[in-house]
Amino acid sequence: MRSFNKGRAITASVVGLGLALSLAACSDDDNKSEEPGAASGDCAAYEQYGDLKGKTVSVYTSIVTPEDTPHIDSYKPFEECTGAKITYEGSKEFEAQLLVKIKSGAAPDIAYIPQPGLLETIAKDYPDALVPASEGTVANVDKYYSPSWKSYGTVDGTFYAAPLGANVKSFVWYSPKQFEKNGYTIPTTWDELIALSDKILADHGAEGAKPWCAGIGSGEATGWPATDWLEDLVLRTAGGDVYDKWLTNEVKFDSPEIKEALAKVGEILKNPDYVNGGYGDVASIATTTFQDGGLPLVEDEPLCYLHRQASFYAANWPEGTEVSETGDAFAFYLPGLTADERPLLGGGEFAAAFSDRPEVAAFQAFLASPEWNNAKAKATPAGGWVSANSGLDPENLVSPIDKLAATLLGDTTQEFRFDGSDLMPAAVGQGTFWTEMTSWLAEDKDDAAVLSAIQASWPK
Amino acid sequence: MVFAVALFAAAMGLILFGVSRLKRPRKWVLAAAFVGPAVLGLLFGLVYPALTTIKASFYDAKGNNFIGVDNYARALSEDAFQKVLGNTAIWVILVPLLSTGIGLVYAILVDRSKFEKFAKALIFLPMAISMVGASIIWKFMYDYKAVLENVPAARQPKQIGLLNQVIIWMGGEPYNFLLNGPWNTLFLIVVMVWIQAGFAMTILSASIKAIPDDIIEAARLDGVNAWQMFSHITVPSVRPSLVVVLTTIAMGTLKVFDIVRTMTGGQFGTSVVANEFYTQSFRQGNEGLGAALAVILFIIILPLIVYNVRQMKKTEEVR
Numbered sequence: 001m002r003s004f005n006k007g008r009a010i011t012a013s014v015v016g017l018g019l020a021l022s023l024a025a026c027s028d029d030d031n032k033s034e035e036p037g038a039a040s041g042d043c044a045a046y047e048q049y050g051d052l053k054g055k056t057v058s059v060y061t062s063i064v065t066p067e068d069t070p071h072i073d074s075y076k077p078f079e080e081c082t083g084a085k086i087t088y089e090g091s092k093e094f095e096a097q098l099l100v101k102i103k104s105g106a107a108p109d110i111a112y113i114p115q116p117g118l119l120e121t122i123a124k125d126y127p128d129a130l131v132p133a134s135e136g137t138v139a140n141v142d143k144y145y146s147p148s149w150k151s152y153g154t155v156d157g158t159f160y161a162a163p164l165g166a167n168v169k170s171f172v173w174y175s176p177k178q179f180e181k182n183g184y185t186i187p188t189t190w191d192e193l194i195a196l197s198d199k200i201l202a203d204h205g206a207e208g209a210k211p212w213c214a215g216i217g218s219g220e221a222t223g224w225p226a227t228d229w230l231e232d233l234v235l236r237t238a239g240g241d242v243y244d245k246w247l248t249n250e251v252k253f254d255s256p257e258i259k260e261a262l263a264k265v266g267e268i269l270k271n272p273d274y275v276n277g278g279y280g281d282v283a284s285i286a287t288t289t290f291q292d293g294g295l296p297l298v299e300d301e302p303l304c305y306l307h308r309q310a311s312f313y314a315a316n317w318p319e320g321t322e323v324s325e326t327g328d329a330f331a332f333y334l335p336g337l338t339a340d341e342r343p344l345l346g347g348g349e350f351a352a353a354f355s356d357r358p359e360v361a362a363f364q365a366f367l368a369s370p371e372w373n374n375a376k377a378k379a380t381p382a383g384g385w386v387s388a389n390s391g392l393d394p395e396n397l398v399s400p401i402d403k404l405a406a407t408l409l410g411d412t413t414q415e416f417r418f419d420g421s422d423l424m425p426a427a428v429g430q431g432t433f434w435t436e437m438t439s440w441l442a443e444d445k446d447d448a449a450v451l452s453a454i455q456a457s458w459p460k
Numbered sequence: 461m462v463f464a465v466a467l468f469a470a471a472m473g474l475i476l477f478g479v480s481r482l483k484r485p486r487k488w489v490l491a492a493a494f495v496g497p498a499v500l501g502l503l504f505g506l507v508y509p510a511l512t513t514i515k516a517s518f519y520d521a522k523g524n525n526f527i528g529v530d531n532y533a534r535a536l537s538e539d540a541f542q543k544v545l546g547n548t549a550i551w552v553i554l555v556p557l558l559s560t561g562i563g564l565v566y567a568i569l570v571d572r573s574k575f576e577k578f579a580k581a582l583i584f585l586p587m588a589i590s591m592v593g594a595s596i597i598w599k600f601m602y603d604y605k606a607v608l609e610n611v612p613a614a615r616q617p618k619q620i621g622l623l624n625q626v627i628i629w630m631g632g633e634p635y636n637f638l639l640n641g642p643w644n645t646l647f648l649i650v651v652m653v654w655i656q657a658g659f660a661m662t663i664l665s666a667s668i669k670a671i672p673d674d675i676i677e678a679a680r681l682d683g684v685n686a687w688q689m690f691s692h693i694t695v696p697s698v699r700p701s702l703v704v705v706l707t708t709i710a711m712g713t714l715k716v717f718d719i720v721r722t723m724t725g726g727q728f729g730t731s732v733v734a735n736e737f738y739t740q741s742f743r744q745g746n747e748g749l750g751a752a753l754a755v756i757l758f759i760i761i762l763p764l765i766v767y768n769v770r771q772m773k774k775t776e777e778v779r
Contacts, residue, residue: 096742121745125522208611220725220739278617280606286728287604287639303611427521431744432540435727442639442728453540459521459746 045371046081048136053083055359060101060108061349062094067315073379078366084359095430098122102129107354110364112164114349115422116152117429122352123155130160131353136365137162144370144391152418153350161350162368165376166388168405169228169345169419171331173294173307176324184305186332188339190236194267197274200305210277212268213304214285215293216438223434224421225290226441228345229269229308231420233261235343236336240415243343247423253455254448262440262447269441277304286442291316298328308334310347311405315384323383324400331401333408344408347419348388425459432457472497510758517751531752541736545756547645548714548733551652552760555713556706558653563660563705567668568694580665584658591655591718598651599723602637641729648730651719656712660705667701668694700775707768714761733757 063071068090075086089108091097095118101107102122107129113119123130133141133153141150141162153161172193179185182203187193197211216225235243238257245251246258268274270282278296279288294307298321307313311331314323321328336342351367353360366372370391377385377392383399386392386406397403408414421429432454439445479493520527535541563583570579586594603621619625624634637647671694679693695702717734720726726735733753741750 096738099742099745125745206610208608208615220721220727220743222725222727278608280608283636283639284606287636301615303608303615425745427744427746431739435540438727439729443641456538 043077043081045369046078046366049078049082049084049362049366050358051083052359052362055084055357056087057084057110057359057363058087058089058108059110059112060089060091060094060098061112062091062114063112064090064092070376070380070385074372074376077371077375078363082359082362084363086363102126102354109353109355109357109360110367111352111354112349113161113352114347115429116350116418117421117423117426119153119161119350119352120155121426123158123160129354131356131360133159133162134353134361134364136361137368140365140368144368144389146388146390146412148416148418149348149388152348152423153352161352162364163388164349164351164367166348166386166405166409167311167346168386168408169310169347170232170334170343170408171309171311171313171405172334173297173309173313173329173331174305175297175302175328176326176330177328178302178305180326187335189335190264190337193335197268197306201273204305205273207301209301209303209305210273210275211304212274212306212308213277213279213293213296214269214275214307215279215288215290216285216441217287217289217292221430221434222286223436223438225293225309226265226269226285226437227421227429227433228310228419229265230258230262230437231417232308232334232345233264234258234420235345235415235417236341237261237264240343240417243417243420247420249458253458254451258451259447262451266447270444277302282444283442286438294329311386311401312384314399314401315382331404342414344411344414344416345419346409346416347422427457427459428454513751513754516747517755519748521746521748523747527748531748532756534749535752535756541753543729544731544733544736547729547731548757548760550645551649551713551716551732552710554646554649555652555656555716556709558649559656559709560660560664560702560706562653562657563662564664564695564698564702566657567661567665568690571665571668580661583661586655587658589655591716592722594651594655595719595722598654599638602647602723604634604636604639606636607634638724638730639728644724644728645730648719648723651723652713652716656709660709663701663705664698667698671697700771703771704768704775707764707771710764711761711768714757714764 061068061071068088072086072088075088078084079086095115098107098111098113098118099122103126113122138159141153141159145163149163149166150159153159153163174186182200184196184199187196200209200211214225216223218224231243234246234257237260238246238251242251242257246253251257269285272282275282276284276288279285279292285293290309294304294309294313294316295318296303297305297307298317313331314329317323317329323329333342333344351364353364368389370389370393373387373389373392374396376387377396381398383397383402386397386402386409388409390410392406394403394406397406409416421433423429424433436445436450436454440447440450475493475497479490482489516523517531518526518528520530536545566579566583570576573579589597600620601622602624603619604624605617605619605621608616619628619634621634621637623637627634638644675693675697676689679689684692715734716732717738720730720732720735721738724730726732726739731739734757737750737753737757739750740746740753
């Protein structure tokens with residue numbers, strides 16, 4: 001699937017330059033008045049980085065306006081205490097352009113890599129470009145992150161990249177207000193979820209509403225939300241062990257376990273009675289952008305009631321939408337087959353270094369520190385950002401959905417798995433898996449044909 | 461960048477200065493001085509990358525192991541890539557024919573009419589828009605919103621696509637132009653034709669104006685009708701220009717990338733070779749296959765270039 005940032009990056013493009021400018025203007029004001037929990041003078045935590053006056057660190061990411069402002073703001077404490085300057089460059093063509101930059105010897109100092117699979121590709125193809133994580137980074141990651149998060153930034157035993165942001169994918173968005181009005185309760189098993197869908201259809205089908213809304217459009221990355229669906233269902237129907245083997249192709253795409261999971265996804269996404277609320281038929285899922293997908297849910301008379309999308313979808317609700325447990329929109333955990341099985345699918349990005357300089361090492365360590373995570377949380381007052389850093393004070397997360405995501409990420413009783421398509425080889429994870437899932441919906445291609453086409457593309 | 465430009469200027473200055481200092485330079489010195497930099501540029505910028513690309517096309521995805529013609533076999537045999545090649549063929553056949561045809565007819569229609577300049581400006585304007593810009597414009601033209609069952613009219617999604625709104629005004633159902641194959645490829649082709657027709661019109665119009673008046677007058681005296689004038693006088697007279705226009709547009713079409721990437725991202729069965737090359741090389745990290753696709757594209761373009769150059773030479777000889 002797709003990273004959290006890239007997705008939002010596309011929203012950002014829609015918002016356009018005007019907003020970018022106004023945001024820039026706003027942030028200036030903020031700086032003068034209240035900003036810096038940083039400049040407030042406490043530089044003690046930064047002394048370890050030493051004096052970096054006059055040094056510059058370049059950052060390259062897929063995070064563009066308006067999401068980049070909180071990032072840029074979150075570096076301020078570091079810049080003010082150490083004297084270093086951070087230059088920030090966001091690009092929507094990040095994944096492709098990063099490889100081009102590395103190939104041409106113009107790699108950035110630090111890149112935020114949203115897919116462990118991409119990190120692995122770089123580590124294997126350009127072993128000289130990537131610099132193993134700095135000492136300070138290793139110390140912070142060992143101290144503040146669970147070992148599984150460290151393992152996603154590790155290739156062949158070398159730890160390169162520290163986790164940065166995180167997100168929860170196993171979320172179904174709904175409208176608490178509408179649920180209360182209709183007397184619906186949050187389902188705790190898959191069967192209850194289907195029963196709820198049927199009930200919504202019976203109650204509101206006559207008004208033209210459908211239980212589910214969905215959208216998988218995302219430019220050239222179209223299809224990723226559909227891969228998330230399948231990953232979530234593989235975790236539920238086949239379990240974590242099969243999931244892990246599936247990522248390495250020990251369990252083939254056309255094996256019965258995956259077929260069963262896809263059939264379960266089809267129960268919802270390919271059921272014309274269930275989708276696509278507010279947008280049309282099953283095929284309309286393919287042409288609806290994922291940002292628009294859930295919007296019919298918060299209208300006064302909703303055209304859909306359920307929308308499976310990650311925690312970062314919070315940023316896509318229209319201005320004025322109250323995101324809370326009693327408000328216009330909130331999310332519940334996408335249930336497992338039984339109430340006791342609670343696997344969790346998530347994603348995140350990782351900060352990898354391409355230069356072996358002290359200021360780069362220091363900045364990478366800073367990004368893995370509680371100081372940065374808290375600064376980032378404070379610099380994101382509108383919400384839509386969490387991390388798996390245990391030093392992150394939940395009080396700094398303002399949005400209830402971020403708090404819920406942070407709770408789920410911190411809950412060790414839930415079996416956490418990283419987004420699968422981000423871990424598969426690029427030819428599959430960012431290629432046929434996207435395109436075939438798109439054909440599955442757009443052209444009504446059948447399950448077996450889709451799965452065998454993806455399997456056929458697995459690099460030998 | 462600034463450094464590179466300065467270096468280039470300095471080198472050129474040095475060469476020109478050197479040449480000017482020579483009294484009675486030999487012919488080959490002069491030729492080398494002027495052509496040399498261009499040849500060097502071509503060697504570094506074109507020939508060297510072409511050779512490395514050809515080499516890469518025989519290696520595996522990471523460029524480590526020699527795998528012979530496997531990449532070509534894959535590109536030519538797998539369904540997904542056959543579809544891509546098929547789409548490219550459709551583009552290359554339709555775009556030059558349609559653009560040139562429309563351009564030619566338009567040029568004849570507006571020739572010596574009252575509004576010639578204005579009419580020409582109208583059709584030439586799209587040429588000034590970048591491919592990506594044109595694609596975004598047409599994406600709005602094609603925009604589709606379904607008509608929802610059981611939903612009252614006031615709450616139906618608003619059509620923002622002009623074409624679908626027109627269809628609705630005429631009492632039809634909105635149509636999802638970019639989703640349904642194989643027609644979606646044709647709707648993408650429309651964009652390219654929209655851009656290229658102006659180019660064809662400009663060249664052909666100039667060529668039509670160059671037809672000697674006495675030929676036209678002689679034909680008139682012989683009593684030809686409009687169709688005979690078109691098929692026996694105009695078309696044969698502008699034939700060399702027609703060929704140049706056709707082949708030039710064909711070459712541009714083979715490389716089409718921006719339109720497909722901007723409008724559908726190659727989804728829904730609309731991908732073409734150039735787009736697939738980019739996707740394979742940069743997005744999916746399959747450099748060998750990407751290189752093979754680039755080479756295939758190069759091989760298809762090659763005869764077109766040769767033919768085009770020969771025709772241009774011919775036209776010049778006539779002059």
